[in-house]
Amino acid sequence: MSFTDEEGNESLKKSKKKLKGESAWRPEGPRDPFALLDSLPEKKQQEIQRALHLFSLGRSLPKTLQEAKKHTYRFWGTQPVPKLGEKNVTVLSHGPIEGIEASVRDEPYTLPQGFSWDTLDLSNPFVVRYFLETPHISSNYPGKKKHLKVCENVFLYHCTPCQSQWHCGVRVQANKKLVGFIAAVPADVQNVSDREKQTVHVKLLCVHKKLRQKRMAPVLVRELTRRVNLQGLYQAVYTADIVLPTPLSSSRLWHRPLNPRKLMEVNYPRLRQNMNLQRALKFNRLPETTKTNGLRPMTKKDAPEILSLLQDHLCKFKLSSILSLQQVEHWLLPRQNVIDTYVVEGDDGSLTDVVSFYSVTSRVLNHPVHTALKAAHLLCMASTGSELTDLMGDALILAKSNGFDIFTAFDVMDNAIFLEKLKFTVSDKSLHYYLYNWMCPWMNTGFLLAVK
Numbered sequence: 451m452s453f454t455d456e457e458g459n460e461s462l463k464k465s466k467k468k469l470k471g472e473s474a475w476r477p478e479g480p481r482d483p484f485a486l487l488d489s490l491p492e493k494k495q496q497e498i499q500r501a502l503h504l505f506s507l508g509r510s511l512p513k514t515l516q517e518a519k520k521h522t523y524r525f526w527g528t529q530p531v532p533k534l535g536e537k538n539v540t541v542l543s544h545g546p547i548e549g550i551e552a553s554v555r556d557e558p559y560t561l562p563q564g565f566s567w568d569t570l571d572l573s574n575p576f577v578v579r580y581f582l583e584t585p586h587i588s589s590n591y592p593g594k595k596k597h598l599k600v601c602e603n604v605f606l607y608h609c610t611p612c613q614s615q616w617h618c619g620v621r622v623q624a625n626k627k628l629v630g631f632i633a634a635v636p637a638d639v640q641n642v643s644d645r646e647k648q649t650v651h652v653k654l655l656c657v658h659k660k661l662r663q664k665r666m667a668p669v670l671v672r673e674l675t676r677r678v679n680l681q682g683l684y685q686a687v688y689t690a691d692i693v694l695p696t697p698l699s700s701s702r703l704w705h706r707p708l709n710p711r712k713l714m715e716v717n718y719p720r721l722r723q724n725m726n727l728q729r730a731l732k733f734n735r736l737p738e739t740t741k742t743n744g745l746r747p748m749t750k751k752d753a754p755e756i757l758s759l760l761q762d763h764l765c766k767f768k769l770s771s772i773l774s775l776q777q778v779e780h781w782l783l784p785r786q787n788v789i790d791t792y793v794v795e796g797d798d799g800s801l802t803d804v805v806s807f808y809s810v811t812s813r814v815l816n817h818p819v820h821t822a823l824k825a826a827h828l829l830c831m832a833s834t835g836s837e838l839t840d841l842m843g844d845a846l847i848l849a850k851s852n853g854f855d856i857f858t859a860f861d862v863m864d865n866a867i868f869l870e871k872l873k874f875t876v877s878d879k880s881l882h883y884y885l886y887n888w889m890c891p892w893m894n895t896g897f898l899l900a901v902k
């Protein structure tokens with residue numbers, strides 16, 4: 451069984467017609483190992499999936515440009531994105547790849563029989579709870595039932611503010627089970643062509659584990675694109691840890707242990723190999739107190755000043771988000787176990803600096819004591835009064851005292867200034883940044899809120 455993501459592509463359409471009924475769902479190739487897997491009991495499937503993962507036998511998507519060059523992009527090859535190998539290093543101008551004159555279809559993309567589209571109303575707490583309680587969908591996003599309230603807050607933080615028709619789900623008609631989801635949030639950017647551009651940020655693409663590698667992801671992307679186009683928007687920003695055609699920029703994840711003892715106890719893979727516990731504790735020790743005068747948690751009344759601090763900071767970069775006051779409040783205002791933001795208030799009462807990090811909780815499996823690992827991930831910082839390294843050093847101290855086990859940050863914006871100085875180490879995890887339907891030059895560093 452497989453989804454078909456080739457609607458709209460004439461040549462592929464013809465070949466598709468040859469496939470009838472249930473056979474249209476079958477992935478290409480002589481046998482369908484996934485159908486075999488599906489027919490096994492759940493426990494057996496999990497064992498096999500664990501083993502496949504262990505030996506990396508699963509079909510994997512390209513993680514490097516070299517691998518990408520050998521990969522055939524059946525879906526992305528049909529989309530308005532720069533082709534790999536089209537040397538966008540030499541592209542100097544910015545502009546759309548596809549004009550907006552192409553008509554937007556009124557009706558949703560076709561799903562295989564037995565499946566239907568749904569729009570999730572995330573303002574309804576029952577819908578959010580249902581989403582988070584759906585195994586294999588919610589398990590892509592951290593948390594456990596006992597932390598349901600925390601999960602709800604984290605989920606809503608990442609998914610809203612947003613138009614509800616951009617919360618796009620696929621359900622099994624018979625039992626209403628949610629098996630696929632994708633969302634977009636408004637994310638206007640500036641300087642993509644020396645002017646402001648309305649775009650969306652695509653997030654939370656996920657497919658039920660049993661329906662993976664059956665081409666549901668492309669159908670979700672197409673349907674979301676259609677819904678976004680209907681609102682008159684034709685560009686999107688998205689990120690992935692795999693190489694797709696074609697990264698606008700790439701960054702590496704760096705991490706800094708805050709609780710080395712716990713990280714060692716759970717065998718956290720990315721700790722320095724050559725250190726015993728005593729050395730790791732000593733090496734990663736942090737001062738007890740922060741050093742920046744006037745550092746305090748953000749409150750709602752700080753939002754307008756933070757907005758102008760961030761705007762001044764972000765306009766240094768070639769591509770950056772345009773934030774509204776409402777977005778600053780949504781993305782930065784502190785919420786326990788979701789987002790922490792600190793500001794520095796100068797002697798005259800004005801704000802000079804801001805630093806913000808959000809919480810990412812991962813489950814720890816099969817450990818007698820530890821059930822979760824709490825990471826703080828740097829969202830943004832802007833500084834006009836303090837040294838960036840001092841401000842970040844204080845953020846580490848605050849994160850540690852708030853119970854975080856590790857701090858992570860991408861080497862984007864000005865972060866390279868402090869990463870090594872503050873004993874962050876680089877991981878093997880990359881994040882690639884993409885623009886949909888926009889051609890522009892390669893940008894040297896990645897962006898979270900901006901590209902240099």
Ligand SMILES: CC(C)(COP(=O)(O)OP(=O)(O)OC[C@H]1O[C@@H](n2cnc3c(N)ncnc32)[C@H](O)[C@@H]1OP(=O)(O)O)[C@@H](O)C(=O)NCCC(=O)NCCS
Nearest residue numbers: 523524525526590654655656657662663664665666667690
């Ligand atoms: C990401 C995920 C939805 C992909 O589903 P899948 O079943 O492996 O992929 P499908 O068979 O449906 O579709 C494959 C196509 O989707 C593309 N694809 C896979 N992951 C993608 C991603 N993160 N972003 C964009 N496209 C992606 C593949 O490149 C492929 O297209 P191609 O033929 O042009 O190369 C699935 O692995 C998942 O739910 N993972 C857990 C959540 C997650 O990590 N989401 C991504 C970041 S939010």
